[in-house]
Amino acid sequence: MGDSFYEYLLKSYVQTGDDEAREMYDKAMDAMETNGLIRYSETGLVYFTDMNNQQINEGMSHLTCFTGGLLALGALTDIKNDTRTTRHMKIAQEITNTCHESYIRTDSNLGPESFSFNNGEADISGVEREYKLRPEVVESYFVLWRLTGEDKYRDWGWEVAEAIQKHCKTGEKGGYSGLEDVYSRHPQQDDLQQSFFLAETLKVDAGQMHRGSTVRIFCYNKSSRKYLYLLFSSNEVIDLSDWVFNTEGHPLPIKGRNPFYRPFMPPI
Numbered sequence: 627m628g629d630s631f632y633e634y635l636l637k638s639y640v641q642t643g644d645d646e647a648r649e650m651y652d653k654a655m656d657a658m659e660t661n662g663l664i665r666y667s668e669t670g671l672v673y674f675t676d677m678n679n680q681q682i683n684e685g686m687s688h689l690t691c692f693t694g695g696l697l698a699l700g701a702l703t704d705i706k707n708d709t710r711t712t713r714h715m716k717i718a719q720e721i722t723n724t725c726h727e728s729y730i731r732t733d734s735n736l737g738p739e740s741f742s743f744n745n746g747e748a749d750i751s752g753v754e755r756e757y758k759l760r761p762e763v764v765e766s767y768f769v770l771w772r773l774t775g776e777d778k779y780r781d782w783g784w785e786v787a788e789a790i791q792k793h794c795k796t797g798e799k800g801g802y803s804g805l806e807d808v809y810s811r812h813p814q815q816d817d818l819q820q821s822f823f824l825a826e827t828l829k830v831d832a833g834q835m836h837r838g839s840t841v842r843i844f845c846y847n848k849s850s851r852k853y854l855y856l857l858f859s860s861n862e863v864i865d866l867s868d869w870v871f872n873t874e875g876h877p878l879p880i881k882g883r884n885p886f887y888r889p890f891m892p893p894i
Contacts, residue, residue: 663682685741688739694718694725695765698714722770734813739757826853867883
C-alpha cells in the first residue's frame with residue numbers, strides 16, 4: 627500500500643476540514659476492507675497488504691506500518707460512523723502490534739524491509755531482510771501512544787532506540803547506518819544513513835527520553851523534535867489537537883485550532 631496519497635486524503639481533512647478529501651479516504655478504506663487487503667495470519671496477526679493484477683500479496687512492507695497511525699487518526703476524527711471508528715481503532719492497534727512482532731522476532735530487534743506470512747509456524751519471515759532506518763513503525767507507536775496513553779507503545783519505542791544505538795551507530799562521532807540482515811546476531815552495516823532517519827525517525831536535539839525514573843540522553847543531531855523524541859515527551863509538545871504531520875514528518879497547523887494556520891494564497 628502506497629502511503630502518501632491515502633495519508634494526504636485524511637490529513638487534508640484534518641488540517642482544513644476538506645469534506646471531499648474525507649469522503650475519498652473513507653471510501654478508499656472501505657474498499658480495502660471489502661477487497662480483503664486487511665488480513666489475518668494463521669496465528670491471528672493482522673496485516674495490511676496490497677493487490678497486483680487481482681492477486682493479493684500475502685505479506686507486508688515496513689512502509690505499510692504507517693497504517694497503524696493512519697487508521698487511528700482516521701478513527702479519532704470520524705464523526706459520522708461510530709461502528710467504523712471502533713473497528714478502525716482496533717485494526718490500528720492490531721496492525722501496530724504486528725509491526726512490533728516483525729521487530730522482536732529478529733536477532734537485532736529491528737524490523738526487515740518486508741515480511742511474509744507464508745512460513746507456517748514461524749508466521750513472520752523476512753523477505754527483504756535489510757533495515758533502512760525507516761520511521762513508519764515508531765510513527766505508529768507515537769500516534770497510538772498519544773491517542774491511547776498505553777505505556778506499551780513507549781516500551782516498544784525504547785526497544786527500537788536501544789537496538790538502533792547498539793547495531794546502527796557507526797562510531798563515537800559517526801552517524802547511523804542501516805543493516806544488511808536484521809536476522810543476524812551481528813548484522814553488517816550497509817554504510818548508508820538515509821536522510822529520513824534524521825528528518826523523521828529521530829529528529830532529536832539532545833533529546834531527553836524518560837524511562838521511569840531514568841533520563842537517558844540521545845544526541846543524534848541538531849534538528850527538530852520527531853517521533854522517537856515525541857514518544858517520550860509530554861502531549862503538549864506538538865499537540866495533535868493543534869498540529870498534523872505530513873507524510874515527511876513536518877507539523878502543519880490545523881485550521882480553527884492553531885493560530886499559525888494560514889490559508890493558501892496563490893502566487894501573484
